[in-house]
Amino acid sequence: MAGTEKEQNFDSPQEFTPYEADKGEDYMNESQREHFRAILVQWKRELMEEVDRTMHHMKDEAANFPDPTDRASQESEFSLELRTRDRERKLIRKIDQGIVRVDRDDYGFCETCGMEIGIRRLEARPTATLCVDCKSLDEIRERQLGR
Numbered sequence: 001m002a003g004t005e006k007e008q009n010f011d012s013p014q015e016f017t018p019y020e021a022d023k024g025e026d027y028m029n030e031s032q033r034e035h036f037r038a039i040l041v042q043w044k045r046e047l048m049e050e051v052d053r054t055m056h057h058m059k060d061e062a063a064n065f066p067d068p069t070d071r072a073s074q075e076s077e078f079s080l081e082l083r084t085r086d087r088e089r090k091l092i093r094k095i096d097q098g099i100v101r102v103d104r105d106d107y108g109f110c111e112t113c114g115m116e117i118g119i120r121r122l123e124a125r126p127t128a129t130l131c132v133d134c135k136s137l138d139e140i141r142e143r144q145l146g147r
């Protein structure tokens, strides 16, 4: 096990240059929308490549284990993989919805109260559809309902 290998995390977008807004610049003007559109598109591409890579890997592995016992342990490993893929597919869907919102010109505003979500929060979480306040309320409500 090489300890140097850095685990890549696809739950958030990879490197990008944070947006520098000019003084008095309108929130979600054209250049801001372009900025977020580029982040979303790039993030989606990375996720899709990762999904592809794992699918190929799984196919190759399956061919390498003709023995039924080996196969059984392989299968449980695969089902874990599939759950991860499922999560990634859902994330890709969220990213797609974000791109649609950018194109419709309502990206970056809270779905519940209509307030600005904010550039820094969106950069940390480009799929966010709620402002910080509504998100906290949402989480409190979820906790009260129990899981």
Ligand SMILES: [Zn+2]
Residues within 6 Å of the ligand: 110, 111, 112, 113, 114, 115, 130, 131, 132, 133, 134, 135
């Ligand atoms: Zn809100």
